Amino acid sequence: MLVADALSLERGGRQLFDGLSFRIHARQIVRIEGENGAGKTSLIRILSGLSRYGFRGTVSRHAPMLYLGHHSAVKALLTPRENLAWHVAGESRYSEEQIDDALARVGLFGYEDVPSHALSAGQHRRVNLARLYLSTSPLWILDEPYTAIDVQGVRELEALFARHVAAGGAVVLTSHQSLAIDHPVHSLDLSLGIRT
Ligand SMILES: Nc1ncnc2c1ncn2[C@@H]1O[C@H](COP(=O)(O)OP(=O)(O)OP(=O)(O)O)[C@@H](O)[C@H]1O
Numbered sequence: 001m002l003v004a005d006a007l008s009l010e011r012g013g014r015q016l017f018d019g020l021s022f023r024i025h026a027r028q029i030v031r032i033e034g035e036n037g038a039g040k041t042s043l044i045r046i047l048s049g050l051s052r053y054g055f056r057g058t059v060s061r062h063a064p065m066l067y068l069g070h071h072s073a074v075k076a077l078l079t080p081r082e083n084l085a086w087h088v089a090g091e092s093r094y095s096e097e098q099i100d101d102a103l104a105r106v107g108l109f110g111y112e113d114v115p116s117h118a119l120s121a122g123q124h125r126r127v128n129l130a131r132l133y134l135s136t137s138p139l140w141i142l143d144e145p146y147t148a149i150d151v152q153g154v155r156e157l158e159a160l161f162a163r164h165v166a167a168g169g170a171v172v173l174t175s176h177q178s179l180a181i182d183h184p185v186h187s188l189d190l191s192l193g194i195r196t
Pocket residue numbers: 011012016034035036037038039040041042043
């Protein structure tokens with residue numbers, strides 16, 4: 001689904017990765033590993049196409065992609081329903097029922113019409129994560145999807161990831177938390193590539 005070839009990135013005079021090559025296939029979950037500042041977000045932005053300059057090497061994606069960054073992209077003045085509808089508008093046409101169903105799946109039943117500035121940090125994240133339940137994109141590229149999510153929410157996300165790859169998708173993610181996904185998780189080391 002994705003081929004990264006000879007990726008090299010230097011930031012602030014530091015070589016974050018050099019000559020990094022790997023492939024991501026259907027039915028794979030790949031976790032990008034590294035300490036704070038190692039370059040995980042930088043790599044995710046390159047893989048997703050958000051960073052298009054300033055690095056060497058190439059990335060080719062062979063499947064439609066959904067990218068979720070680690071910052072919540074929720075507009076404070078809009079409600080969760082409006083935010084989610086706005087986010088997915090470019091992907092497909094969804095009914096209000098489908099939007100509300102996705103919000104319910106991330107625990108936001110009853111919050112559909114609350115202005116988003118009145119939501120907690122975790123609820124903000126959940127508005128973003130609801131996009132996963134509507135996604136038809138096989139390749140998910142997710143930066144710190146568990147940030148601010150409670151234990152039960154993390155378990156539900158892990159079950160969702162397992163279902164997604166079982167259905168032929170792929171997930172690339174960063175996380176500082178250990179994963180308990182009912183599916184093999186490959187580690188991507190920024191200096192070594194994917195370990196199997
Ligand atoms: N726009 C930028 N200009 C200069 N340096 C940057 C820029 N963005 C990131 N960096 C530097 O690149 C390095 C890697 O940052 P990055 O956000 O990719 O790390 P990370 O592995 O995701 O870290 P964390 O686990 O803390 O989220 C850091 O040292 C950071 O200071």
